[in-house]
Amino acid sequence: MRERIIEVATEFIKQYGLRGFTLDDITGELSMSKKTLYKYFASKNELISEIVQRAAEIEKQRVLQEIDRCSTWFEKLNAILYVYSFPGIPFRVVNELQRFFPSEQETIAEIRRFREQIAMTVLEEGIARGDIRDDLDPAIMLLTFTKTVLSPSEDQFLNANDITINQLLEQMKKLLFYGILKR
Structure with a gap:
């Protein structure tokens, strides 16, 4: 029954x-x-906390699984940028979570740190192979990725421009890798 409650709450x-x-x-x-529900979860916040914790674990496992399937640093970086555990959950929910459920901030920060650590390793691999310019600081590259691609996007922006999150991520990736200048 606990699992069913979590499924329904997630929907x-x-x-x-x-x-x-x-x-x-x-x-x-x-x-x-409600008495039956309270046997499993003492409050709505406890239920949300359980869902967030599970999402964090699923997120980590999915990223690791995708990276294991990759053979190059570039494929690994793409996996880090594109894998999300619950693609059906709008980014507005993440924004709402950050804004109204501060007790879950550490879990959100943990997911972000996890992705950043893996991304740094992948960037360093690209530099070591000679595929990424070595005159750029990998920490600054990571900051750029974090501030653009790895941070939640606003649903309003996506809706106003009639684009999907995947289209947005693809455009951001092109900007970061190839810039805006014609060559």
């Missing part, structure tokens, strides 16, 4: 955001009493 989060659903919504969907 509500996808549809309505973190603050847009209630425990009553879950009990109604599962035809259970």
